[in-house]
Amino acid sequence: MTTSAIIQTIVVLGIVAVALVYVLRRVSKTLRGHDKCDCGCGCGKNCKNKKF
Amino acid sequence: MAIEQHDNKTTNKTRLLDNEPVGMTVQVVRVMGDGAFRQRLLEMGFVRGAQVTVLKNAPLKDPVEYMIMGSHISLRHSEAAQVEVTDKDAEFCDMEDAFNGIVETEVAGVDPMADNVLRVALVGNPNCGKTSLFNNVTGAKEKVGNYGGVTVDSKEGWFTIGGRKVQLVDLPGTYSLTEYSPEEMYVRTYIRDNRPDAILNIVDAGNLERNLYLTTQIMDMNIPMVIALNMWDELEKSGDKLDIEMMSRLLGARMVPVTAYNGHGVKEVLQATMEAIDESEQETKHHNVNYGTLIEDSLKELGDMCPQLDRYTVLKIIENDQHALALLDNQDNAANVKIAAAEMRQRIERDYNDDIVSIITDLKYGFVRGALAEALTPNPDRATGETKPGYSFDRLLTNRWLALPILLVLMWLMFEATFTLGAYPQEWIEKGVGLFGEWIGNAMPDGILKDLIVDGIIAGVGGVLVFLPQILILFFFISLLEDSGYMARAAFIVDRIMHRVGLHGKSFIPYLIGFGCGVPAIMATRTLENRRDRLVTILTIPFMSCSARLPAYLLLVAAFFTAKQGLILMSIYLIGILVAALTAIIMSKTFLKHDKTQFVMELPPYRKPTARNATIHMWSKGKQYLQKMATVILAASIIVWALGYFPRHEGQTPQEQIENSYMGMMGKAIEPVVAPLGFNWQMGVSVLTGAAAKEIVVSTMGVLYTGESDADEESAPLKEKLQTATKPNGEHVFDPIVAYSFMLFILLYFPCIAALAAIRREAGTKWMVFEIFYTTAVAWLVSFIFYQVARLI
Numbered sequence: 001m002t003t004s005a006i007i008q009t010i011v012v013l014g015i016v017a018v019a020l021v022y023v024l025r026r027v028s029k030t031l032r033g034h035d036k037c038d039c040g041c042g043c044g045k046n047c048k049n050k051k052f
Numbered sequence: 053m054a055i056e057q058h059d060n061k062t063t064n065k066t067r068l069l070d071n072e073p074v075g076m077t078v079q080v081v082r083v084m085g086d087g088a089f090r091q092r093l094l095e096m097g098f099v100r101g102a103q104v105t106v107l108k109n110a111p112l113k114d115p116v117e118y119m120i121m122g123s124h125i126s127l128r129h130s131e132a133a134q135v136e137v138t139d140k141d142a143e144f145c146d147m148e149d150a151f152n153g154i155v156e157t158e159v160a161g162v163d164p165m166a167d168n169v170l171r172v173a174l175v176g177n178p179n180c181g182k183t184s185l186f187n188n189v190t191g192a193k194e195k196v197g198n199y200g201g202v203t204v205d206s207k208e209g210w211f212t213i214g215g216r217k218v219q220l221v222d223l224p225g226t227y228s229l230t231e232y233s234p235e236e237m238y239v240r241t242y243i244r245d246n247r248p249d250a251i252l253n254i255v256d257a258g259n260l261e262r263n264l265y266l267t268t269q270i271m272d273m274n275i276p277m278v279i280a281l282n283m284w285d286e287l288e289k290s291g292d293k294l295d296i297e298m299m300s301r302l303l304g305a306r307m308v309p310v311t312a313y314n315g316h317g318v319k320e321v322l323q324a325t326m327e328a329i330d331e332s333e334q335e336t337k338h339h340n341v342n343y344g345t346l347i348e349d350s351l352k353e354l355g356d357m358c359p360q361l362d363r364y365t366v367l368k369i370i371e372n373d374q375h376a377l378a379l380l381d382n383q384d385n386a387a388n389v390k391i392a393a394a395e396m397r398q399r400i401e402r403d404y405n406d407d408i409v410s411i412i413t414d415l416k417y418g419f420v421r422g423a424l425a426e427a428l429t430p431n432p433d434r435a436t437g438e439t440k441p442g443y444s445f446d447r448l449l450t451n452r453w454l455a456l457p458i459l460l461v462l463m464w465l466m467f468e469a470t471f472t473l474g475a476y477p478q479e480w481i482e483k484g485v486g487l488f489g490e491w492i493g494n495a496m497p498d499g500i501l502k503d504l505i506v507d508g509i510i511a512g513v514g515g516v517l518v519f520l521p522q523i524l525i526l527f528f529f530i531s532l533l534e535d536s537g538y539m540a541r542a543a544f545i546v547d548r549i550m551h552r553v554g555l556h557g558k559s560f561i562p563y564l565i566g567f568g569c570g571v572p573a574i575m576a577t578r579t580l581e582n583r584r585d586r587l588v589t590i591l592t593i594p595f596m597s598c599s600a601r602l603p604a605y606l607l608l609v610a611a612f613f614t615a616k617q618g619l620i621l622m623s624i625y626l627i628g629i630l631v632a633a634l635t636a637i638i639m640s641k642t643f644l645k646h647d648k649t650q651f652v653m654e655l656p657p658y659r660k661p662t663a664r665n666a667t668i669h670m671w672s673k674g675k676q677y678l679q680k681m682a683t684v685i686l687a688a689s690i691i692v693w694a695l696g697y698f699p700r701h702e703g704q705t706p707q708e709q710i711e712n713s714y715m716g717m718m719g720k721a722i723e724p725v726v727a728p729l730g731f732n733w734q735m736g737v738s739v740l741t742g743a744a745a746k747e748i749v750v751s752t753m754g755v756l757y758t759g760e761s762d763a764d765e766e767s768a769p770l771k772e773k774l775q776t777a778t779k780p781n782g783e784h785v786f787d788p789i790v791a792y793s794f795m796l797f798i799l800l801y802f803p804c805i806a807a808l809a810a811i812r813r814e815a816g817t818k819w820m821v822f823e824i825f826y827t828t829a830v831a832w833l834v835s836f837i838f839y840q841v842a843r844l845i
Contacts, residue, residue, distance in 0.1 A: 019687040
């Protein structure tokens with residue numbers, strides 16, 4: 001394997017890793033998040049107007 | 053106030069609104085039921101003593117169009133049955149008796165520049181011209197912000213006046229500031245938490261009675277307010293006369309006539325707003341609705357117990373509003389305040405012999421009516437029950453016989469323009485992306501990086517870009533339909549059909565678009581105001597067979613069905629519709645149950661749409677699409693590419709490469725799962741790669757069976773290969789049963805990445821994940837039942 005091919009492989013794997021991390025972070029953010037009330041008031045999980 | 057007593061049953065003197073014939077004008081006695089639906093009807097003017105005229109039945113007999121306070125409202129029969137009415141001349145109540153004038157509250161001076169920003173909030177009813185005014189003032193530079201998921205949008209923009217830079221916030225349109233709907237909660241929380249330096253209350257001058265109801269609630273918030281009498285030209289045309297000076301005096305707020313779409317009066321209303329802000333630096337006397345001695349005394353008593361709360365919140369505490377009560381939680385005397393409020397509530401309800409929500413709504417409307425009786429002179433030539441100008445097109449567009457054909461023609465035109473007209477720029481973009489990929493391919497030396505850039509990134513981003521023309525054209529049309537007022541009519545016409553599956557009439561248009569492409573269809577659900585309706589519609593749109601699945605059907609139908617090919621193809625589409633309807637029914641009856649606010653719909657007067665607004669709307673949606681979706685698509689495309697590319701083995705054919713890739717391994721791993729449906733591992737891989745885009749199902753089969761990655765539905769070798777492909781035991785892989793089972797799976801299984809990203813954007817990641825599992829489970833089950841039953845037969 002040439003040096004150029006090695007560098008290319010590292011760059012590509014890096015890009016794939018970034019894409020994977022991006023998608024996983026999105027997923028984990030959702031899993032960590034709480035059930036937000038959809039009433040729109042923005043006061044979070046303690047919202048007493050629990051909608052939907 | 054003379055109020056006749058009524059028990060819970062309908063008395064002889066009263067009737068139910070749904071029994072009234074077309075053309076009849078009656079008087080509202082009360083709205084039965086409770087919760088959001090009742091509140092919404094009250095807000096829309098169905099208060100004691102209001103006159104309602106039955107205008108017409110929808111072409112399918114339900115819903116019914118009513119006129120109340122000059123507004124046209126659509127109610128289903130079942131909802132109209134909740135409204136008790138009596139003869140229009142019956143003297144059981146005089147609403148003007150509820151007019152007690154105003155009380156004045158002293159408000160301390162504030163420094164509008166305390167937070168270094170001058171902020172003006174635009175507040176008004178839906179469809180009163182707020183966005184027109186906003187765009188007129190700020191130009192097309194608004195920033196679209198999304199809050200609380202995607203339920204509520206608010207826009208922020210800037211304008212400069214007298215050398216001062218001011219932030220203008222366009223809040224969602226709302227009929228009131230109660231706690232029953234997301235937009236109401238959003239507006240009221242925004243005002244409470246951000247305390248804008250002034251509120252610019254936009255009211256439809258042609259419909260003052262209903263619009264000023266919201267004004268009475270804003271008045272209680274004790275924030276400087278200016279009222280823009282929008283669509284002033286329509287009021288003048290109607291022949292009504294308004295004494296602006298007297299009305300301003302009564303409401304304690306400047307009123308400025310405005311015609312937002314042509315900019316008339318906009319400068320004056322902004323100037324008046326700045327003057328109101330400047331005056332608020334000193335102590336001012338603020339006007340509030342006088343609710344009568346009993347309620348005013350209660351407000352004072354409770355206000356003294358919690359001096360940090362404004363009059364609006366104190367009134368809401370008396371009304372037992374849960375959000376207002378929650379504000380007391382950190383207060384030492386919270387328990388005492390709640391007990392006192394409950395006692396006051398009971399006393400008021402006993403005294404007025406009604407529930408607190410109706411009492412306050414009646415009193416607010418009473419105030420508005422009293423004020424209008426002083427300042428507004430209606431056109432003496434207009435008879436009771438006669439519609440105002442702007443509704444004449446309804447004679448044709450909601451006509452019993454013509455409404456449905458006209459709707460179908462208009463939908464066909466929109467569909468054609470989106471997908472046929474959009475196909476040209478789509479093709480140019482495809483070619484452009486192809487040429488760019490080719491150019492990069494030629495410029496770069498062969499290698500893994502080139503493969504990623506050309507096959508992963510360029511092809512992935514190209515996959516996003518190709519949808520852009522369709523998105524722009526579609527939203528241009530949707531904007532025209534919305535601005536003209538026809539969208540509400542379309543919902544009115546088809547509501548009965550959609551209601552059968554637990555949805556609102558407005559879901560019809562996104563479904564129709566879904567036959568072309570799921571991405572714009574999912575985005576088009578934004579026209580639905582109710583989140584539950586939007587969710588059910590979004591989650592069932594993927595069952596409408598999009599045009600990207602068509603190549604796979606064409607290939608399989610041509611290869612395995614010699615007769616009745618059209619019928620076979622149509623049956624696939626019909627099964628999709630059936631599954632969507634069943635899903636909607638199941639969802640509506642289980643975890644996405646009805647929220648009653650959705651049923652009441654206003655039919656606005658027809659207005660001339662402006663090219664400027666349509667273009668702004670179109671561009672705003674297009675920009676959001678590019679910005680938000682490209683990130684997700686890009687990442688997902690790179691991952692899909694990597695799965696099909698790795699691990700690398702030298703000297704392999706494309707077939708061997710994909711067979712030995714992670715994607716191929718996944719195909720083989722899922723083979724036991726898809727085998728009961730009659731599929732082999734190649735079909736499993738096609739289904740997996742089809743996740744990126746449904747067209748890829750055919751090209752993957754091309755690679756796997758012929759070694760051609762550019763195979764399409766016309767590829768004769770692929771058709772022959774499929775017909776002759778055999779299993780290791782010598783049996784044919786495909787026969788008509790397997791082909792149909794495969795088509796069913798392609799029809800129903802999870803949507804492409806672009807559609808999933810649209811679902812994530814519109815409904816959230818949780819629902820996107822749900823959709824992946826739900827659609828795949830449905831697809832598997834339907835294909836399994838079909839395959840196994842067909843094999844037995």
